[in-house]
Amino acid sequence: MKLKRKDILGLQDMSTEEIRLILDTAISHKGIISRPVKKVPILKGKSVCTLFYENSTRTRTSFEYAAKIMSADTTSISVAGSAITKGESFKDTLLTLEALGVDLFVIRHAAGGASHFAAKTVKSHVINAGDGMHEHPTQGLLDMLTILENKGKIEGLKVLIVGDIMHSRVARSNLWGLSKMGAEVRLCGPSTLLPAEVEKLPVKVFENLDEAIEGVDVVNVLRIQLERMDRGFFPSNREYAELFGVNKARLLRAKSDVTIMHPGPMNRGVEITADVADADFSVITDQVTNGLAVRMALLYLLLGGGGHVASA
Numbered sequence: 171m172k173l174k175r176k177d178i179l180g181l182q183d184m185s186t187e188e189i190r191l192i193l194d195t196a197i198s199h200k201g202i203i204s205r206p207v208k209k210v211p212i213l214k215g216k217s218v219c220t221l222f223y224e225n226s227t228r229t230r231t232s233f234e235y236a237a238k239i240m241s242a243d244t245t246s247i248s249v250a251g252s253a254i255t256k257g258e259s260f261k262d263t264l265l266t267l268e269a270l271g272v273d274l275f276v277i278r279h280a281a282g283g284a285s286h287f288a289a290k291t292v293k294s295h296v297i298n299a300g301d302g303m304h305e306h307p308t309q310g311l312l313d314m315l316t317i318l319e320n321k322g323k324i325e326g327l328k329v330l331i332v333g334d335i336m337h338s339r340v341a342r343s344n345l346w347g348l349s350k351m352g353a354e355v356r357l358c359g360p361s362t363l364l365p366a367e368v369e370k371l372p373v374k375v376f377e378n379l380d381e382a383i384e385g386v387d388v389v390n391v392l393r394i395q396l397e398r399m400d401r402g403f404f405p406s407n408r409e410y411a412e413l414f415g416v417n418k419a420r421l422l423r424a425k426s427d428v429t430i431m432h433p434g435p436m437n438r439g440v441e442i443t444a445d446v447a448d449a450d451f452s453v454i455t456d457q458v459t460n461g462l463a464v465r466m467a468l469l470y471l472l473l474g475g476g477g478h479v480a481s482a
């Protein structure tokens with residue numbers, strides 16, 4: 171089966187068949203990452219541009235590694251050091267880079283919908299690497315791959331997403347993806363950090379973490395996004411940690427084989443204690459590795475690399 175779409179903009183409009191195809195392809199690509207020589211010629215001659223208007227460590231680096239492992243050419247554009255600082259518009263930046271031969275854009279932007287705009291503006295493929303508070307589909311996919319690896323399934327699991335839900339594109343992509351794949355998704359956070367119309371989402375909402383965590387298989391802890399907060403959403407970090415911080419005592423209420431996830435970057439001691447982040451039931455670094463596999467899979471599926479991965 172081929173992915174019959176030009177762009178990856180979000181998981182809300184993605185079918186379960188497409189999600190399964192991407193996860194299966196990521197699993198088949200994972201072996202390449204652990205080879206002594208991490209290089210296959212699948213995307214030779216293809217050009218990938220990471221265009222980031224916001225900072226990133228994991229997403230940007232893993233897309234660039236993914237492209238390089240598959241022998242694509244990569245260009246990395248940030249606001250600093252580009253003509254964007256001279257006032258060049260988003261549209262003109264896209265058209266300029268497309269004119270230089272970019273086959274696929276990976277875009278992170280502070281504005282929700284920026285990748286949708288890009289996808290309409292250029293004929294090249296577009297992957298949304300995070301648009302404002304809207305979606306971060308590749309994070310949602312890598313989180314599902316990590317759950318699948320650890321639990322052997324997604325359907326029927328209870329997955330708690332706790333923290334700053336309102337500002338979180340990770341929460342949105344996770345809840346759409348996980349609910350389509352048959353998980354029960356629970357959201358928990360201060361009422362000031364829950365999104366408007368949360369009752370319309372396919373989730374169970376909790377304001378008390380001890381109730382929310384009861385019997386869950388997976389806890390996905392979100393970062394408190396201080397950079398997106400223009401007012402006080404909670405009194406102090408100390409109070410937040412007391413009410414919504416994930417610690418070992420609280421985890422006694424979860425299933426005994428609970429898995430802990432965090433998309434990063436973490437505020438240790440605020441939303442998660444250091445002993446939980448570093449525990450053997452934490453898969454936070456596995457998420458990062460799976461990000462590489464998912465991004466390789468998407469580049470492969472969109473850029474139509476010829477040949478079969480196993481024989482590459």
Ligand code: CP
Pocket residue numbers: 225226227228229230300306309433434435
């Ligand atoms: N999870 C995530 O998007 O991390 P980066 O901001 O480092 O890309």
